[in-house]
Amino acid sequence: xxxxxxxxxxxxxxxxxxxxxxxxxxxxxxxxxxxxxxxxxxxxxxxxxxxxxxxxxxxxxxxxxxxxxxxxxxxxxxxxxxxxxxxxxxxxxxxxxxxxxxxxxxxx
Amino acid sequence: xxxxxxxxxxxxxxxxxxxxxxxxxxxxxxxxxxxxxxxxxxxxxxxxxxxxxxxxxxxxxxxxxxxxxxxxxxxxxxxxxxxxxxxxxxxxxxxxxxxxxxxxxxxxxxxxxxx
Numbered sequence: 001x002x003x004x005x006x007x008x009x010x011x012x013x014x015x016x017x018x019x020x021x022x023x024x025x026x027x028x029x030x031x032x033x034x035x036x037x038x039x040x041x042x043x044x045x046x047x048x049x050x051x052x053x054x055x056x057x058x059x060x061x062x063x064x065x066x067x068x069x070x071x072x073x074x075x076x077x078x079x080x081x082x083x084x085x086x087x088x089x090x091x092x093x094x095x096x097x098x099x100x101x102x103x104x105x106x107x108x
Numbered sequence: 109x110x111x112x113x114x115x116x117x118x119x120x121x122x123x124x125x126x127x128x129x130x131x132x133x134x135x136x137x138x139x140x141x142x143x144x145x146x147x148x149x150x151x152x153x154x155x156x157x158x159x160x161x162x163x164x165x166x167x168x169x170x171x172x173x174x175x176x177x178x179x180x181x182x183x184x185x186x187x188x189x190x191x192x193x194x195x196x197x198x199x200x201x202x203x204x205x206x207x208x209x210x211x212x213x214x215x216x217x218x219x220x221x222x223x
Contacts, residue, residue, distance in 0.1 A: 004150065031209040043198060043214040050209065086150070090208020094139060094158065095166065098150030 003027050006087050006099040013106050019074040021102045023087030026068065033096065034061050034072050035086040043086070046072070077106045110134050114199045114215025121189040121222045129184040129218050131199030137213070138204035140182040144168065144195040145217075151198065157182055158204050189222045196220070 007022045023032070034046040047054050047061040049070070054061050058077075063070040074081055087099040112133045121127055133140065141156035153166030157176040171193060173185040182201075186193060199215040 002150075029208070033212065035212075035214075042216040043200075045211045045213070048209065048211055088151075088212075092208075094156065094204070094208065095153055096151075096208060096212070098152075100148060100150050 002099070003097050004087055004089055004099040006085075006102050008102060009100070010103045011105070013077050013104070015078060015106055015108050017077050017106075019077050019081075019104065019106075021072045021074075021085050021087075021104070023070045023072070023099055024068060025070075025087075025089045025097075027089065027091060027097065029065075029068075029089040029091050031090050032063055032070050033088040033090070034070075035088060037084040037086060037101070039083070046085075074104075079106045079108050082106050112199055112201055112213050112215040114197075114218060116218060117216065119218060119220050121186070121220065123189060123191060123222060125189050127186050127189065129186075129197055129199070129220075131182045131184065131215055132180050133182075133201040133213070134180065135201065135213065136179060137201035138179070139210075140176065140199065140201045141166070142172070142174065142182070142184045143198045143200065145198060146195050154184065154197075186220075191222045194220060194222045 005024045031050045037043045058075045060073040084101040086101045088096040090096045115130045138159045142154040143151040152168050155174040157163045197218045200212050202210040202212045
């Protein structure tokens with residue numbers, strides 16, 4: 001079993017829909033990262049969080065340390081949100097463990 | 109600031125050839141790392157460095173060498189390319205220590221094919 005599991009693996013939504021991507025992990029962590037990768041593009045850091053909730057524009061990330069679970073929400077989704085969203089967790093070492101990503105397609 | 113600059117963007121090698129992937133950052137980050145990204149798998153750490161002159165192995169180091177002579181540069185060398193090294197490679201950097209709690213900055217990636 002992978003130490004970081006994301007669901008769903010693939011997600012198709014209509015423009016304007018509210019989207020949720022989930023990340024569960026089995027190891028102790030000090031922080032969790034959400035990253036975005038556009039097709040053929042580089043990887044961009046969206047959030048780093050260790051507790052609670054963070055918001056940036058239409059993106060909201062939450063984490064529940066006790067349940068070892070995080071969610072990334074996208075409100076009023078837009079085709080430009082189409083990308084792979086990657087969850088990564090970091091513990092006491094300098095190494096991150098990455099999930100396999102969620103491929104999101106937002107159709108107009 | 110340019111951020112993390114990674115070159116080349118694409119490369120095709122024949123089995124047995126050697127090459128170096130370049131990575132440079134201008135943010136004075138102590139921590140630099142190389143990852144490979146394969147279909148159906150998460151990013152996997154190849155090698156990392158926490159400062160000039162200090163490198164260490166990650167999850168999948170075999171077949172790769174690194175060095176860190178300056179804070180800015182962290183090249184990745186493939187000594188004798190194999191088809192199993194066909195992948196997309198990313199360089200990343202961040203502040204250190206407590207790297208797990210720092211924002212990670214990625215290069216634009218190198219798509220490598222080994223024939």
